[in-house]
Amino acid sequence: MEQGRDSSKEQAVQHMFMCSKLYVAAFEGRTELVARLLTGSSGLAATAQAMNALHPGLCCSTREVTAERSTLLHIAAGRGHTDLIAEVIRRDSTLLSALNSSRDTPLHFAARAGHADAVRAIIQLARDSVEEAGPWGDVLRGKNEAGDTALHVACRHGRDAVVETLMKLVPELAAELNNAGVSPLYLAVMSRSVRAAAGIVGCRDDASAAGPMSQNALRAAILFHVDMVSLLMQWCPALATELDSNKSSPLHFASSNGDCSIIKEILMYAPPSIVCIQDSEGLSALHAAASMGNLPAIHICDSHGRNFLHTAAMKGHCSIISHVMKNRMLDYLLNEQDKEGNTALHLAVLAGEYRVISKLLSSGKMQVHIMNNDGHTLSDLIENSTGFYLMVRLVVKMFIYGVQFRPQRQDHINKWNGQDIMKWREATSKNLAIVSTLVATVAFSAAFNVPGSYGSDGKANLNGNRMYNTFLVLDTIAMTTSVMATILLVYGRASRSHRSWQGFIISMHFLWLSLISMMLAFFEAAAAVTSDKKAMKTVLYQLVYLGLYILINVLISLAMPGSITGRQRVLKKRINRQYPFSVIYALNMFMFIVVNTIAIAAMDITGNLR
Known part of the structure; x- marks a missing residue:
């Protein structure tokens, strides 16, 4: 050579x-x-x-x-x-x-x-x-510099007629590999040419299907069309059981893609044992389907003793959870434990998948008292949460459904010490201080740039008007509460004491009250200077009311950890010791709802007075 x-x-x-x-x-x-x-x-x-x-x-x-x-x-x-x-x-x-x-x-x-x-x-x-x-x-x-034969080149560019000609005259080229270890058949599949692939497999039973990273042409066919998969499976069913460098079979690829027609085509020609093939992580093809949220899955255990429901719970795929909950034949999966004793609910708590947790608990089929091999119940696993908001939601959710803690001496209980609380408060305090200062500035300016302007005597032209007087009251509330919020936030950042949490929480309520007051003040000012046509004022009222209503409901739905019902003295006592912040959060959410209810009521009153 x-x-x-x-x-x-x-x-x-x-x-x-x-x-x-x-x-x-x-x-x-x-x-x-x-x-x-x-x-x-x-x-x-x-x-x-x-x-x-x-x-x-x-x-x-x-x-x-x-x-x-x-x-x-x-x-x-x-x-x-x-x-x-x-x-x-x-x-x-x-x-x-x-x-x-x-x-x-x-x-x-x-x-x-x-x-x-x-x-x-x-x-x-x-x-x-x-x-x-x-x-x-x-x-x-x-072969050229890349190790390609003429058949490689024709397949790469999808030259169907050339491939057929070469296979008739020089069929042995189908077994050649280029420098990257890729066969002509693999390139034909990648070019999406069914005719070229058919020309190769129709002439040579010993044609190579090799591709990069120990993959074969069937894996490439899965990405494109079921006709290509059908062609290759009829030619060589053994392609379905060949493993790549990660020990993944073509069925792993098909299951993760979620195309049911391709999955059925492979299973039609492949041996039944293909569904049991596990990759280097111990996952079967059906675990891959569950991991990607694809419903075609059956119960197969991995190297950790986990079924596909465990995988779906860890990945947060609620569609899989719903599918299992609706199928009575799969009820046994809900409380099944892996080799570490974890149910799907345990794994969802560890992964912080709140939607999955809510869906599983709402089914009424979960046995919430189950402990894993470490003796931990669902409530015990909350202590692994690093996010403050997630911790609060999980604590409230477990309290609602009466999930017990493991037996433990009360004096050995350590308070939850999430890593991001202080950082979150510091960053939030800084941003809220800027917002409260801006609100105070706007409210102060509005008091001296009143609607309707001033008369020659230096007094407001709308002095004595009911809507104008309401505007002044609301603007005063907005300025006062925003200034108080600013003072509390600045003091909290300067003192960094344990009590600064109380000031931080109070400042958030003051700031929200100032924003609501400023929104209502805007409506009153606009209504005061608008013509006496009731239709215009009605439109303004409806727009502000609707915007305020939607905003409040969105915030409540996002921030509310759940409906707190029922009273369990033992659970409440344990939560107070280990998760004191969750109790404070729940109380403040209640106050938030009260403040917003008052704001909506005030909007109704002012609307009726217009």
């Missing part, structure tokens, strides 16, 4: 750059003109040079090349000129194995361009021009 490369380098030294007349004639397929420009049948460079010395510009050589070292035969093959191909090979058959700078042969050029007739002509002429004992097979099986 190395000797062949060295000889090709030596030949390249003798090559001459192709003259423009010869190039244009070959490009356009003008066989007669090319024949007139070429010298003799041998096409030797020395003869060409001698003839050019006697008749400049009249004689050319078959050894002339382009800047990319492509020969006359490369050009003819790339353009699909079969007559010119025959003429050039008749004059110089050694061009069949000529390589350009990318080590492409003329056959590569014809295959890449999709000229099936040119491919057929080159192959037949190669066999006729070279003795049976000669290396004509090397010409047809030649």
Whole structure:
């Protein structure tokens, strides 16, 4: 091989750059003109040079090349000129194995361009021009710099007719791999050419389906269409059981994609044991489906003893949870424990999947008293939460459903110490202080830029107007509460004491009250200066009321951890010790709802007074 490369380098030294007349004639397929420009049948460079010395510009050589070292035969093959191909090979058959700078042969050029007739002509002429004992097979099986044969090139570019021609004339190419370890069949599938793939599998039972990272063509087919999958499965059902570098089977790929038609096609031809194949993480294909939220799944245990419901709970796929809850035949999965004793609910709490937790608890089928192998109940696992808001929601949810803690001495209970509380409060205090300062500034400015302006006596023109007086009251409340919120927030950041939490919570209530007051004050000011037409005031009222109502409900739904019902003295006592912040949060949520209810009522009253 190395000797062949060295000889090709030596030949390249003798090559001459192709003259423009010869190039244009070959490009356009003008066989007669090319024949007139070429010298003799041998096409030797020395003869060409001698003839050019006697008749400049009249004689050319078959050894002339382009800047990319492509020969006359490369050009003819790339353009699909079969007559010119025959003429050039008749004059110089050694061009069949000529390589350009990318080590492409003329056959590569014809295959890449999709000229099936040119491919057929080159192959037949190669066999006729070279003795049976000669290396004509090397010409047809030649590889370029990337290790691609002509069949690789044709498959990569989806040249269906060329693939069919090559498979009829040189079927052994289907077993060749390029430098990346990729087979022509894999490339045909990647080009989405069912015809090209059918041309390969229809001619060779021993064709390679290899792809990168130990994958096969079936994995590539799963990404595209069921027809391609069906073709490959009928050809070689064993493809379904081949594992890649991660020990994943093609069914893992299909299950994660969620295309039921492809999954059914694979299962139709593959052995039943395929569903039990586990990847390097111990997950079956059905676990992969559950992990991606795809419903076609059955109960199979992984290396941790987990079923697909465990995986779905950890990943937060509520659709899988709903599917199991609706199917009475799958009820046994709800409370099934893995090797560590965790149910799906345990794993959901550990993963912080609140929606899954709510859905499972609301089913009424969960046995909330189950402990895992470490002796932890669902409530005990809350202590692993690092987020303040998630911790509060979980505590309230477990309290609602009466989930017990593990037996433990009360004096050994440690308070929850989430890592992000102080950082969250510090960052939030800074932002709220900016907002409260802006609200105070706006409210202060509004008091001296009153609606309706001032009269010549320096008093407000709307003085005595009921709506104007309401505006002044609301604006005063907005300014006062925002200033108080600012003071509390600044003091809390400066003191950093334990009591600063109380000031922080109170400041949030003051700030929200100031924002509500400012919104109502805007409505009163707009109504005061609007014409006496009741329709206009009604529109303003409806817009402000609707906006306020939606805002309050959205905030309550996002911040409310759940409806607190029932009284369990033991649970409440334990929660107060271990999660004191959750109790404070719940109380403040109650105050928040009261304040907003008052705001809505005030809006109703002012609307009726307009």
